[in-house]
Amino acid sequence: MQELRIHGRGGQGAVLASAILADALVEEGRHVMAIPAFGFERRGAPVVAFLRFDDRPIRRATNIYTPSLVVVIDPTVGRSVDVFAGTPAGTTVVQATGKKPEELALPSHLGRVAVCDAVHIALDVFRRPITNTIMLGAFAKATGLVSVESLVKALEHTDFRDAGLRQNIEAVQRGFDETVVRQLDGVAAA
């Protein structure tokens, strides 16, 4: 069973991203359980969403405390919350940032980091800093756990239509294409 935590800020669509990724994983025959963490949701406040997936049915409807996959869709939310909390050795972190991997302050136990200048892409594609679907493309590139094709199918299942759908498909593809992946020294989890 894989466990993923998505960090963002209220209004950026972290919860929607987890639902789209869940749908894409089901396209690939996986079982999923996506649960948004809840708090006093408001625009701009740190938000967390959880997603489990497995080849077998998932029974536990609980939050995730030790994710080995972390996606951070906002470049600054790491200043407000510890996005590495609970991560085991070998964890993969996918970070929205304009920085290069070597410019990030990362804990030594990570196994892989991927960076994507998602805000830049978002301003290009949407004219707004909405990074969630871009970071799904980045996740696909960084982990190989889901394909762009499945993400596109999942987008087609949402309420996105016409220009909105085309923009989000472009966002996923550009997120995939423009993500840089770097292996780190952290011991890979068994």
Place this chain on the structure above:
Amino acid sequence: MSKVVVIDGNEAAAWGAALSRPDMVAVYPITPQSSLVEYLAKFIADGRMDADLMDVEGEHSVLSVLHGACLAGARTYSATSAQGLAYMFEPYFRTPGLRLPMVVSLVNRDSVSPTCVWGGQQDAMTVKEVGWIHMFCENQQEICDTIPIAYKVAEHPEVMLPVNVNHDGNYLSYGVAKVELPDQAVVDSFLGEKNVNWHACLDPERPMAVDPLTGGATGAGPATFVRYRKGLCSGMRAALDVIVEAHADWGRRTGRHWSPLIEKYRMEDAEVALVTIGSMSGAAKDAVDEARLDGRRLGLVKIKTFRPFPVVQVAQALSKVRAIGVVDRAVNFGWNCGPVFQEVLAALYHLPLRVPAMSFIGGLAGADITVEHFSQAIDRTLRLAAGELAVEPVWLNEND
């Protein structure tokens, strides 16, 4: 053709309702139910659901409107949570006495005060004596499937009682999973010809009174009132068999066989058992599996139908264990323990031997009950089996 979708529990409930073809839904939004009624409005706007939707000014009106519709022979649906249910209480109390076979989802939420807007079963547990049937769902698929089953039960001539289909706020209402939407034709043939409220129908051509003034100490009053009350008890009793039949029929048609009253998980040779209800049950089963790997003979009984309480099934399922831990997501104030725990104790009284049992309370106001919490509950229940008494409940999230 059935269709696989990836949706949250509120959308699963909306689909379960839509597939049951209600004639009228009345709604008032409340967290964590709001998106459920938004889905219903969307389905109707998109032409995927053919029902009159009344967007009224509060929950008291929601249920009052549906009373009128139901008395006129309509199939009706709504959903609410916690404070919405509180505001609905006056017509809610009236519904089972009128024998109105409506289905209302409770998206379970803890009740104030102190203020909270998150999951907990205090709302449902507070109305457990009113005369509504209560079923609790474990996951999104079970929500979608249980709503058509609930109509089949509610509208059965031997039952004619309203049903609350409960699903936990947050973890299920917003939790997303794979759901197989049953084919409309399958649901249509399962429910059969709509035959709602054949005993009292508002018809201008045949005016009749319902809800007569009864009671008091003279004339036909007291006997009439007792007749109504006994009728309600008789509907509840009959519901046990009808619920079993309806689940079996659903299983034959869809291939999904949900346990109708209680689910027994790894109970064959269990020495110690957990009792759970609702969405917590999945994590509890995982904890039971872990305990089994450690060589402990654990089992689990999940309560699906809470009203009518399946006394015989619960007592029989737990008759051979040495200790029982009941995990609640609500508090019974006064007894100061879990409400399901109290119900299980009452059922156990029918056994010739006393089985030690203890109460665990967790998951209040959105708190998480993790596999680790269940492992702690299992350890404590094993100590109960070894003779360490427990008078007070264990509050699972007290030290989170």
